[in-house]
Amino acid sequence: MADQAKIPVVVNGAAGKMGREVVKAVSQAEDMELVGAVDRNPNVVGEDVGIIAGCGELEVPLLNDLQSVLVLATQQEIQGVMVDFTHPNSVYENVRSAIAYGVRPVIGTTGLTDDQLKDLTEFAEKASTGALVVPNFSIGMVLLQQAALQAAQYFENVEIIELHHNQKADAPSGTAIKTAQMLAELGKTYNPPQVEEKEHLAGARGSVSEENINIHSVRLPGLLAHQEVLFGAPGQLYTLRHDTSDRASFMPGVLLAVRKVTELRTLIYGLEKIL
Structure with missing residues (x-):
């Protein structure tokens, strides 16, 4: 230099x-x-x-x-x-x-x-x-999001689970929100209703993004930063997961x-x- x-x-x-x-x-x-x-x-x-x-x-x-x-x-x-x-x-x-x-x-x-x-x-x-x-600086997370975009072409049902340490101040995570937004950009309608749901405890089904994708947030000591994107269809479940063990x-x-x-x-x- x-x-x-x-x-x-x-x-x-x-x-x-x-x-x-x-x-x-x-x-x-x-x-x-x-x-x-x-x-x-x-x-x-x-x-x-x-x-x-x-x-x-x-x-x-x-x-x-x-x-x-x-x-x-x-x-x-x-x-x-x-x-x-x-x-x-x-x-x-x-x-x-x-x-x-x-x-x-x-x-x-x-x-x-x-x-x-x-x-x-x-x-x-x-x-x-x-x-x-940048909601998430991990190259692995970028790859997960790209894989989710590919999977979304074949699945109509998807939910996101994000897990972080209990000192994280915001929920859902910016990464989870960004993932939902990226899936929405495909122009698809996700999770068509099958029954009339009723929550006996508020928030039991997580938060629902504008893209009609449920996002669930977990906050516990022992976690760092983790995310799952779950795609479901009759007879199968396709899970994408990224785990971080070191900052x-x-x-x-x-x-x-x-x-x-x-x-x-x-x-x-x-x-x-x-x-």
């Missing part, structure tokens, strides 16, 4: 479980430079983010002010990138702030509403700034997104759009 400037990267939510993995991955990438780290946890503010992430001293202190760190990213030779793994309650404002500063956001935080995504897309286009919103599995997708977002001039939703 001697003859080419490295991509300046800011990690927001750097002390979290995913944030620490991103810090390690970015610091080890030859074409990237970690220039800032943000986290609201008062117990770690001021500490070296490399020590927090377990990858050794990086001389990058953890700060709790996103605005000041975004300014650091604008003072680099080339346009910076913000990787955000924070909380659904703050992600919308984080993305708007990054775009306003001319820093390209790569968003792994789920929970953005359709209206927020529409607003951020318009904001990014006006600013000619690339942005990536390191998401890092190739994160690094790919950091590289690809520098080429964009608008907001793109989904990792499959850049593969």
Whole structure:
């Protein structure tokens, strides 16, 4: 990289479980430079983010002010990138702030509403700034979704089960919602009613997406990130499942997104759009 400037990267939510993995991955990438780290946890503010992430001293202190760190990213030779793994309650404002500063956001935080995504897309286009919103950075999950699209051509009945650790704040997961949306784009009507259902406990059948696909959410300690897509037909059940056992599995997708977002001039939703 001697003859080419490295991509300046800011990690927001750097002390979290995913944030620490991103810090390690970015610091080890030859074409990237970690220039800032943000986290609201008062117990770690001021500490070296490399020590927090377990990858050794990086001389990058953890700060709790996103605005000041975004300014650091604008003072680099080339346009910076913000990787955000924070909380659904703050992600919308984080993305708007990054775009306003001319820093390209790569968003792994789920929970953005359709209206927020529409607003951020318009904001990014006006600013000619690339942005990536990725519900799941796993290449394996992208392959599962592609297999689901193939299966949906032959099955009318499908349900989704997503299972995550019990510290995940939103449900259903962004990945499950995205999978249902992708199936809907085929223009099919799913799960034609066979009987008049009655729930004796509210939510027993899960949530129902606009695509008429039931999505069931499980939250338990011991889980990380898992998803099943079940297709049923008379006499057969076709199950697609993806399991994550280590957050390191998401890092190739994160690094790919950091590289690809520098080429964009608008907001793109989904990792499959850049593969």
